[in-house]
Amino acid sequence: MKKPLSLCAVALALCVSSPVPAASSAAEIHAIQELGRISGVAQACRQADIITRIRHELDTTLAKSESRQTEETFVEAVKASFLEHQQKNAPCPKPEQVTPKIDKLFAELRQALRTR
Numbered sequence: 001m002k003k004p005l006s007l008c009a010v011a012l013a014l015c016v017s018s019p020v021p022a023a024s025s026a027a028e029i030h031a032i033q034e035l036g037r038i039s040g041v042a043q044a045c046r047q048a049d050i051i052t053r054i055r056h057e058l059d060t061t062l063a064k065s066e067s068r069q070t071e072e073t074f075v076e077a078v079k080a081s082f083l084e085h086q087q088k089n090a091p092c093p094k095p096e097q098v099t100p101k102i103d104k105l106f107a108e109l110r111q112a113l114r115t116r
Contacts, residue, residue, distance in 0.1 A: 024070060027112035031105045032058075032070045036077025038098055038105075043078065044085040045092035050102070057106055061113070 024032075035054050042050035062070060 024073075025112050025116065027108060028070070029073060031109035031112065032073050033077045034105050035102070035109075036074040037081040038102060039074075040078040040081025040083075041085050041090075041093065042098070044082050047092070047095060047098075050095060050098060054102065057102075061106065061109060 035058065039051055039054045042048075042054075058070075058074070
């Protein structure tokens, strides 16, 4: 007579067999937070091109598992930046001021991912 597998045994088997994404480095987290900060300001300023570019590059730069892992970090940075920008009634940066920062952050993010 076969014994049924317990729920704990099944859960453990799934955890062991599932790929676990590598932990994010401090450089990765910093880049994600800064990109989220820029995206939050862009949302407050209704700069759709910047928002779209950041989201598209994040989607193409990060693996699916990493995207899920960093989504919360990114979203929290976006929310905080958006609210701070609105509360301070800060002026909106020009896209040409922000583009070099975005380029630099994505270069840093790619470098951090390569050195894992």
